[in-house]
Amino acid sequence: MLKCREFTQAADRMLDGDMRLRERLAMRLHWLHCHVCRRYLRQLRQLLRSVPFMHGPASDEEVAQVMQHLHHQEKSL
Numbered sequence: 001m002l003k004c005r006e007f008t009q010a011a012d013r014m015l016d017g018d019m020r021l022r023e024r025l026a027m028r029l030h031w032l033h034c035h036v037c038r039r040y041l042r043q044l045r046q047l048l049r050s051v052p053f054m055h056g057p058a059s060d061e062e063v064a065q066v067m068q069h070l071h072h073q074e075k076s077l
């Protein structure tokens, strides 16, 4: 099973459709089991829709920031 970090790093590639079936299935499996990554993907989609010019691979730092933000939200629920 993929780790959250692997999921988030590959997420933008998946949204681009630049992914093999096998990898896509692994992503889907993680997505089904991980509500944090489900929300990450939803937010990433919204972000890409609202600011398409920013679309590019997220840096490690950006991924870490988003994950930290999501985990923080998790606690405040």
Ligand SMILES: [Zn+2]
Binding pocket: 003, 004, 005, 007, 030, 034, 035, 036, 037
């Ligand atoms: Zn995850």
